[in-house]
Amino acid sequence: MIKKKICMLGAFSVGKTSLVQRFVKSMFSDKYLTTVGVKIDKKTISVNGQEVNLLLWDIYGEDNFQKVQMSYIRGASGYFLVVDGTRRSTLNTALELRERVEENIGNVPFILLFNKSDLEDEWEIDDEIIDQLSEDGLTVLRTSAKTGTGVEDAFLLLANKMLEG
Amino acid sequence: MRNLFTGKISGKTSEEQRIKADDPVEELRKLLVGPLQSQFDEIRELLKDQTLNPEEVSRILPEAIMIRSSRDKQIVTAMESVTEEAIKASVKKNPANLVDTLVPVMLPAIKRAITSLIKEMIQTFSATLEHGLSMRGLKWRFEAFKTKKPFGEVALLHSLVYQVEQLFLIHKETGLVLQNVVTEEAVAQDPDMVSAMLTAIQDFVRDSFGAGQDDTLENLQFGDRSVWIEQSSQAVLAAVVWGNAPAEFPSLLRETLDAIHFEQLDNLRSFNGDTAPFEPTKDRLSDCLKSQFKAKEKNPYVLWGFLGLVMLCLGTWSFFSVRDYMRWRDYLDRLHEEPGIVITETEKQSGKYHVFGLRDTLAADPVEILKEAKIKPGSVKFNWELYHSSHPTFIIRRISSVLRPPETITFELKDGILWAEGKASHQWIIESEKLSETIPGILGFRSDNVIDLDLKQIEIISEKIENTLFFFDRVSVTVKSDQKDAVDELVKDVKNISDLVQIFDKPVRIEIIGHTDSVGSDERNLEISKKRADELFSILVSKGFNAEMFISKGVGAEEPLKEEISEADREFNRCVSFRVIIDSEETRSDESENISPEDRSGADKAESDPSDKKNGVSEAQPDSSPEETENEEETLLPPNWG
């Protein structure tokens, strides 16, 4: 059995928990280790015919009062940087987090998720910015935890990236 | 300095004077001892020079120390404080130096000493207790007879001070489980999740309390259970222990981890998610589980003391009132019969009953039973050891705490298989089937007798939709205005069913079937019936449903809902009916045959040939808008048609 650790990172309330919930559909989902600031979920998926056990670490969002604890990302094989498309500042948070992550665990596959794509009217982040990031070599996806758009794809893509690297 | 200088000069001066004074004698002396004189002068110089020559000292120092040491302890005394200071200074500068030097030498020795000490201790204890007290053996036999339990089980329960229920070998960096073993008696949690959580807790403690990378949490207490943790640089070994683990348990863990660390170092370092290479560690971990059943450690003196007390109790027996005695005996009988309670010893001491035994946390409360037996709760002191009863009701309750069934579900254990019965959500059924695989102590889980509530709900709504009819005036293709409420109801039902089927990941399709009465030509009837179906199709699509969901078709008068005898029958047949098609293999609920194979093949046919004009079937594509139809209807059709 192949096991991999994946971290969900991003500002507070961007939809990390919702994305995991949508992907896992698990009844464990309410087991948030609140004091510790992590919620762990698990899902087995099949990548190129190979069973992979994904351990999903949903890490309490970064806000003014609490920083993301970098020790939680130790040993992660991949991570998501989640951005709330309707809040411009969350993109900055995500990019800052990426720098801190790379300082800590180096170059590990990650995907930048622009979540809440169902609220496209309220978006504060233009397509140009997203295209630019994509041109800069980042893997960028649009998701909606609400409608499920792109969620499965995001996890499969990251799993694929992790198994390649 | 100046004194020395002057002293030396004055010395030389007096010699010269002497040489001058006794010249002939000096001459003679030179002749006689001349060669010796220069050596003598050298010696004299040496003696005069009070400062030590390091070169010289280094040559004789070791020997000097040896000689002196053999004589007395003065050197040791002299060195003592210096050495102490030196070590202190060294540790202050860099503790790692000293640790690095000492650990390899001392650790194995310390370990060996402690291990053998513990072994000896345990052996002495077991020997004393196993053979020394046949009284207890007899007691247990009696108890086995009374509770109808095998003797072995009773004995095991008595000696069960603690149990190592589960062991996790965890990769330190990733927190992923490399290997996991569990005893048959324990209800195991998902090892991957437990391990990840443990790792998170460790990280948290380390970060929050500012401890260093190697400072670790060694023991976490959770109710009756504790989690013991040992770490190496690459791996973590965590043990879930029920009861009180003995003091030597951490060292057993440590040794196991050390051995695994040593054997698996390469695999640990290169771990990339594949746990297969760690398969061989299973034996070592299992050894840890098995060897942890120990005899109850009890001081023999206490036991003899207890026997003495029993004698005392017997002696004072006659003082107890017969009534109290009878009540007490009835009460004990009652406890004996209570599942999940095993009484091992009872005694009366200074007017108070003491009850010793084993009790499952799920068993009835002995204090409550006491009240029922009219015995004052204050007069009894209970000393329970916790244990897991293998009584089916307890097994089921323990399982329930994991599966968390809704109130509508009951469990039954038959031949080791856990049967669920009742009603539950689809989500619960699926989760339980998954979770049940991780529950030890049962051979399987069957949900055949569980009615899937979501599926049931789908069936109910399907039936409701299929019982809905929309009626039309002759030739008309417009829904009668008095059926407006029915339209709203239909929209609500379609919405509900399309939401519900998402749980099953199966698409739902609704066939909209237009009908006419048998008056008129087949061809026109087909056309009208199709338009009637399209009318409903347009209404539904206008409410925001996806057009793909519907198959609109007209069957003319070919499938009348009623045999046409009267005008009323004809009126009834001028209608639109529905058929719900769900592509589902799930046939849990008793009524799921609703979706019959014919229906399915019908749907298939419709899908495979959407342009089947003969049947007036077209898939999700009405021919024209409702208004147009109405106009056409009025202008093109003879009044007696439809």
Ligand SMILES: Nc1nc2c(ncn2[C@@H]2O[C@H](COP(=O)(O)OP(=O)(O)O)[C@@H](O)[C@H]2O)c(=O)[nH]1
């Ligand atoms: N409209 C919309 N709301 C979302 C989406 N994802 C999350 N939310 C909402 O955003 C809020 C925060 O989501 P949560 O998952 O708790 O964010 P977290 O703090 O990053 O874990 C909740 O109210 C969610 O319902 C999405 O894709 N679309």
Ligand SMILES: [Mg+2]
């Ligand atoms: Mg969250």
